[in-house]
Amino acid sequence: MTEKWNITLRVSRQKDTENQHFDDFKMEVNPDEYVLDAVERVWAFMDRTLCYRHACHHSTCGACGMRVNGVEKLTCITPIRAVTSNGATLKVEPLRNFPVVSDLAVDMGAFYRKMEVVSARAVLPITEAEIENPATNWPQNDAQFLRLSDCLECGLCISACPVAATSPEYLGPAPLAAAQDVGIHRNPELLGIVDCEDGVWRCHSAFECTAVCPSFVDPARRIMALRTQVIGAKLGKLFGKA
Amino acid sequence: MNNQPSANKFWAWFNPMGRQVGGWAFILNRITALGLTFYLFLHLIVLNQLAQGPAAYGGFIALTENPIVKLGELLVVAAAIMHGLNGIRIIFTSFGIGVTRQKELFYGFMVVALVAILFFAARMYMG
Amino acid sequence: MTTPTTFKPVSAPRPGENSTLWLIKIATGPVLVLVLILHFTVNHYLGSMSSGLMTYDDVIQYFQNPIIPAIEILFLITVVSHCLIGLRGIILDLNPSRSVLNITTWALVILGVSSVVYGIWLALTIASKSV
Ligand code: HEM
Ligand code: HEM
Ligand code: SF4
C-alpha cells in the first residue's frame, strides 16, 4: 500500500497588476511524488487558472524551477518527502529576480539572451565535457560524439544569487559558467564580454548558485576558473604578441 | 510584475532566509566590511587627538574605559577577524583553491575567528 | 544564431570594476591580515601597562622606531584603497547609472586621497614628537 500524506500546498498567486498573495490547497499526496505533481494536481482538480511552467518532467527542459519553502528547486525531481512532512504546509513561489508573468511562471527572456551573448553551447564534444562519472571504456577517438551541455538553463542560480537581486545587467552564474565552458581560448571575443563591470568580477562569492544548481555545472567553481582564464588571457596579451 | 532585479531590493543581500552557508558568509562579509569602513574613518578622525598632545589623548583614552565604548572596540576587533579570515577564504577560492570545499573552509575559519575573538575579549576584560 | 534587435545589449566591456580593481582588492587582503595582526597585538599587548598602547607616551615611544611610521603608512594606504574599492563594488551592485557611478568614483577617489594625506601627516606628526 502506498503511503499517504495530507499536506497544504501554499501557492504564490499574482496576476496582471495584483500584489503577491498566497492560496492554500489541501490535498492528499504520496510523499514519493514530486513537488511538481502537487502543483499540477491544483491545476488539474482545483483551480484551472493556476499558471506554472513545465515540460519534460525529468530534469531536462529546465522549465519547472520554483522556490520551495524559500529555496530554489527543480520541482520535477524534488520529492515531497524531502521538503516537508505529513500534515505540514509546503510553500511554492516563483523564482526570484525574474519578472512574474503569472503566478509561478516567470519571464526568463533576459537570462536566455545572456546565454546567447556568451554563445553558450547546447551540445559539446564529449572530449570537452567534464563528466561526473566518466565511463572507463569510452572510445578513444571520440571527437565525433556529442553530449548535451550540463546546464539546463533553469535559472535557479540566477534566482539564488544575491548580486542578481539588484543588478539586472549582471551576467550571472549560468552565463558566466557557460563562458568558462566555451573558453576564452576558443572564443577570444568572450574576454571583452566577461572582463567588465557586469561580468566575472561582480561575483561576490556567495556560492548560492552552486548550492541550488540541480545539475553538474557548479557555476561558482566555473566563475573562479573563468577569472583565471581572463587573467591568463590578459597576461598573454601583455607579454605575448601584444 | 514586481519580482525583477532592482536596486531598492538591496535588503535582499542581507536576508538570510532561503540562503545557505555561502550566502550567510557573504552577508557576514558585507556587514563587517561596511562596519569596518565606517570605523576606519571614525578612527582616523579620533586619532587626531594624538597630534594635539597628551591632554587631549588622555581624555580620549578615559573614554575607552566606558563599557559601551569597550564593547564597541571588541565588536570592531571581532568584525576585522571575521572579515579578514573570510577574505582569505574568498581569495583562496577565487584562485580555485578549495572551491568545492568552501563550506568547510568557512566553518573552519569561523572556529578560528571565535577562538581569536574570545582571546581578545578575555584580554580586554580580564587582562 | 541571430539576436532580435529589440533587446538592448546586455553587457559590453566598460571600464570600471574590471580585473585591475579586483586584483587590488584581493592583493591588499593578505597585507591587511599581517598589519592588522600587528596592529591588534601592539594596541592590546605592548605599552607600559602591557595592556596595549594605552597612554599618549606609549604611542609616542612606539613611533620612535622609524619602521613603525612606515608600517602605519603602508597600512593606511592599503586599508583605504581596499575599503573604498570594496565600497565602490557594493555601490556597483546597486546598478547606478553611468553618471552617478562616475560621480561616486570621483567622490571616493577624493575621500581616499585626502584620508591618506591626512593620515600620513598624522603619522609623521606623531613620529616627530619626543617623549
Ligand atoms: C584583514 C584583512 C582583510 C582581508 C583578507 C580582506 C579581504 C577582502 C576580500 C577578499 C574582499 C572581496 C569580497 C568580495 O568581492 O565579495 C573584501 C571586500 C571588502 N573589504 Fe576587506 N579584507 C580585509 C580587511 C578589510 C578592512 C580592514 C576593511 C575596512 C576598513 C575592509 C573593507 C572591505 C569592503 C568595504 C569590502 C567590499 C565588501 C563587499 O563587496 O561586500 N576589508 N575584503
Ligand atoms: C579596536 C581596536 C583598535 C585600536 C585600539 C586601535 C588603536 C590605534 C592607535 C592607538 C593608533 C595610533 C598608532 C598606533 O598605535 O599604531 C592607530 C592607528 C591606526 N589604526 Fe587603529 N586601532 C584599532 C583598530 C583598527 C582597525 C580595525 C583599523 C582598520 C580598519 C585601524 C586602522 C588604523 C590605521 C590605518 C592607523 C594609522 C593612522 C595613521 O598613522 O595615520 N585600526 N590605531
Ligand atoms: S547553472 Fe545550474 S542552476 Fe544555473 S541555469 Fe544551469 S543548470 Fe540551472
Ligand code: FES
Ligand atoms: S519539467 Fe523539465 S526540468 Fe522539470
